[in-house]
Amino acid sequence: MTRRLLSEVVLPLLRNPILDRLDDAACVALDSRDVAITTDSYVVNPIFFPGGDIGKLAACGTINDLAMQAAEPWFLSLGLILEEGLPVSDLRRVIRSLAEVVNPLGVRVVTGDTKVVERGKRSGLYINTTGVGMRRQGMDAHVSRARPGDAVLVTGSLGEHGIAVMACREGLRFDSPVESDVAPLWGLVSALLDAVGDVRCLRDPTRGGLAGALCDIAEASGTCIRIRETALPIRPAVRGACDMLGLDPLNVACEGRAVVVCPMASADRALSALRSHPLGAGAALIGEVVAEPAGMVVLDTAIGGERIVTLPAGEELPRIC
Amino acid sequence: MTRRLLSEVVLPLLRNPILDRLDDAACVALDSRDVAITTDSYVVNPIFFPGGDIGKLAACGTINDLAMQAAEPWFLSLGLILEEGLPVSDLRRVIRSLAEVVNPLGVRVVTGDTKVVERGKRSGLYINTTGVGMRRQGMDAHVSRARPGDAVLVTGSLGEHGIAVMACREGLRFDSPVESDVAPLWGLVSALLDAVGDVRCLRDPTRGGLAGALCDIAEASGTCIRIRETALPIRPAVRGACDMLGLDPLNVACEGRAVVVCPMASADRALSALRSHPLGAGAALIGEVVAEPAGMVVLDTAIGGERIVTLPAGEELPRIC
Numbered sequence: 217m218t219r220r221l222l223s224e225v226v227l228p229l230l231r232n233p234i235l236d237r238l239d240d241a242a243c244v245a246l247d248s249r250d251v252a253i254t255t256d257s258y259v260v261n262p263i264f265f266p267g268g269d270i271g272k273l274a275a276c277g278t279i280n281d282l283a284m285q286a287a288e289p290w291f292l293s294l295g296l297i298l299e300e301g302l303p304v305s306d307l308r309r310v311i312r313s314l315a316e317v318v319n320p321l322g323v324r325v326v327t328g329d330t331k332v333v334e335r336g337k338r339s340g341l342y343i344n345t346t347g348v349g350m351r352r353q354g355m356d357a358h359v360s361r362a363r364p365g366d367a368v369l370v371t372g373s374l375g376e377h378g379i380a381v382m383a384c385r386e387g388l389r390f391d392s393p394v395e396s397d398v399a400p401l402w403g404l405v406s407a408l409l410d411a412v413g414d415v416r417c418l419r420d421p422t423r424g425g426l427a428g429a430l431c432d433i434a435e436a437s438g439t440c441i442r443i444r445e446t447a448l449p450i451r452p453a454v455r456g457a458c459d460m461l462g463l464d465p466l467n468v469a470c471e472g473r474a475v476v477v478c479p480m481a482s483a484d485r486a487l488s489a490l491r492s493h494p495l496g497a498g499a500a501l502i503g504e505v506v507a508e509p510a511g512m513v514v515l516d517t518a519i520g521g522e523r524i525v526t527l528p529a530g531e532e533l534p535r536i537c
Numbered sequence: 538m539t540r541r542l543l544s545e546v547v548l549p550l551l552r553n554p555i556l557d558r559l560d561d562a563a564c565v566a567l568d569s570r571d572v573a574i575t576t577d578s579y580v581v582n583p584i585f586f587p588g589g590d591i592g593k594l595a596a597c598g599t600i601n602d603l604a605m606q607a608a609e610p611w612f613l614s615l616g617l618i619l620e621e622g623l624p625v626s627d628l629r630r631v632i633r634s635l636a637e638v639v640n641p642l643g644v645r646v647v648t649g650d651t652k653v654v655e656r657g658k659r660s661g662l663y664i665n666t667t668g669v670g671m672r673r674q675g676m677d678a679h680v681s682r683a684r685p686g687d688a689v690l691v692t693g694s695l696g697e698h699g700i701a702v703m704a705c706r707e708g709l710r711f712d713s714p715v716e717s718d719v720a721p722l723w724g725l726v727s728a729l730l731d732a733v734g735d736v737r738c739l740r741d742p743t744r745g746g747l748a749g750a751l752c753d754i755a756e757a758s759g760t761c762i763r764i765r766e767t768a769l770p771i772r773p774a775v776r777g778a779c780d781m782l783g784l785d786p787l788n789v790a791c792e793g794r795a796v797v798v799c800p801m802a803s804a805d806r807a808l809s810a811l812r813s814h815p816l817g818a819g820a821a822l823i824g825e826v827v828a829e830p831a832g833m834v835v836l837d838t839a840i841g842g843e844r845i846v847t848l849p850a851g852e853e854l855p856r857i858c
Contacts, residue, residue, distance in 0.1 A: 221625070221628070221651065222649075222651065225625060225628055225629045225632060226615075226617075226628075226632050226649070226651075229629075229632050229633055229635075229636040230615075230632070230635075230636050230639070230640075230646045232645045232646070232647070234645060234647040234648075235645070235646055235647055235648070235649070239648075240648075241648055242612070242614075242647035242648035244611075244612060244647060246567050246570060246572065249567060251567065253612060253614060253647055253648050253669065254614070254648055255614035255615070255616045255648050255649060255650050255665070255667055256616065256650045257616040257617075257618050257650055257652045257665060258652075259618060259652045259654050290565075291563070291565060291574060293563075293574060293575070293576035293667050294547075294551075294576070295576045295577065295578040295616075295665045295667075296547075296578075297578050297580060297618075297663060304542070304546060307542070307546055307547075308546045308550075311546060311547050311550050311551070312550055314550075314551075315550035315551050318551070319551075324553045324555060324556070325551045325553070325556055326553070326555040326556055326563035326565060326574055327555075327556070327560075327561075327562055327563035327574050327575055327576050328543075328547070328556070328576060329576050329577045329578055330542065330543065330547075331578045331579075331580045331856075333580050333663075333856065342618060342654075342663070344576070344578060344616045344650075344665035344667075346576055346614050346616075346665075346667035348574065348669065535652075535654065
């Protein structure tokens with residue numbers, strides 16, 4: 217629905233070559249520098265969840281959209297929409313979480329805006345963060361660059377953010393609680409790019425989960441992504457929660473993971489670079505890029521079958537990010 | 538309240554020299570270029586009003602925040618938060634309005650984001666636009682630069698945006714309807730800067746109206762701004778509506794006007810440059826900068842008295858922008 221809305225209502229009126237790439241961040245040239253710009257609104261409900269809150273999520277989400285462009289995050293803007301009645305202590309806690317992400321990384325919030333609206337139903341707070349970053353010279357990690365023979369990696373276990381938020385919202389309890397994976401990925405990506413010169417694509421599996429990220433890559437590059445179910449790092453608690461909620465873990469959002477595509481010859485180097493970083497300890501090779509069927513994502517299942525992986529039709533549960 | 542919230546809750550956690558300027562846009566250095574970054578969320582209610590809508594408002598507001606930094610608008614991001622049930626025709630109309638502002642100016646929307654939230658009470662749509670622009674080389678129009686002896690100008694009549702929105706919301710009708718003044722000001726500002734080399738300050742009288750803009754200048758520059766009530770360009774319909782609604786026209790928001798401070802010797806040149814532009818036809822010299830009482834705005838009233846102009850305490854009616 218959102219895709220149709222964009223392609224039918226928004227894009228025809230605002231068309232330009234940068235926007236038409238429809239990437240999560242735009243890359244523009246400012247004199248000699250390649251600059252990346254990205255924007256995201258965060259409407260997650262509830263605003264506090266195991267492992268994070270809307271402030272940490274906003275900072276990480278925007279930093280990660282820049283990181284996926286091989287861009288070092290430099291500046292953030294912060295737009296707050298507060299509902300009347302939001303406790304000031306909640307706002308302080310959220311801003312502190314955001315600060316605890318950006319300050320150690322040297323990312324500066326340089327401008328902001330605050331609006332107050334009538335009391336609503338639940339959330340109390342929306343955040344927009346727009347990020348500006350500097351791309352690595354000559355580096356392009358666009359989803360269209362995958363080639364047959366490439367390796368497909370993920371930097372860690374899947375689905376924890378989405379499950380943490382949904383379980384919190386639905387009041388579910390697990391024996392081993394699931395915490396959101398939300399984390400800022402520039403350090404990890406930077407280490408990867410230092411170690412591997414020929415990374416082809418970077419994509420964070422946020423809305424639409426791993427399935428969404430892989431479908432984007434397959435479609436944009438005109439290749440087929442083939443992944444192995446047995447290779448997917450999914451924690452038992454996430455599997456259990458997905459069973460209970462009727463969700464496919466491939467569709468569940470992560471907010472601290474990346475999909476990495478690189479030539480198979482560089483896969484070992486990429487894996488060891490990722491695993492040397494605390495945020496990449498769970499990195500895994502999950503499949504490869506092949507030629508056919510072009511534009512498709514195929515899962516080799518644990519029991520020896522195969523199935524086509526598709527985008528979740530109608531988002532399973534909204535307001536995860 | 539918003540100011541206290543910022544200074545007590547947000548700023549202590551995110552402090553840096555750029556943010557601490559607390560301007561409507563941040564100025565950052567990217568290699569040899571001075572870049573301005575600004576962000577605003579728009580929550581105006583209703584989303585359509587005489588003379589504009591939330592799309593036109595978002596485009597103009599962000600362009601104007603850049604223009605007030607003497608920065609040519611280059612790039613915009615567009616974050617949409619839609620409430621369930623918003624008619625697609627409304628969204629299309631809003632995006633068309635935004636496009637009709639940015640496209641002729643060559644301002645490019647380079648990245649965006651769309652979120653959908655539960656159905657709310659009225660508005661159906663919030664927009665965040667973040668803008669990136671290039672500042673004129675060596676130009677600084679910060680509010681702290683006003684000096685005793687400077688002239689204070691406005692580029693046109695006051696209060697039409699706020700009155701148009703409030704009248705629409707309250708269902709008021711006037712003999713001569715008031716339309717919002719919302720307009721993109723970069724062309725006007727650019728013409729002014731071409732004609733007058735020593736512009737000191739630029740400020741758009743949005744939230745808080747003329748009073749807010751002048752108080753910001755007086756406070757930041759440690760001067761006194763002295764204005765003459767008889768010199769203020771306020772249309773009779775706006776005066777009438779203010780009387781009816783119990784508002785001071787000095788506090789009512791404009792979205793297509795600027796306050797200009799320049800040396801008195803340049804005031805005639807500035808006025809004629811402004812008046813040569815369609816958006817500055819109603820420009821007027823409204824007062825001057827003096828030394829004392831520092832930090833204050835003083836109004837010489839029509840009947841020969843004087844009064845201190847203060848910021849509106851508790852914003853009179855929310856969701857004007």
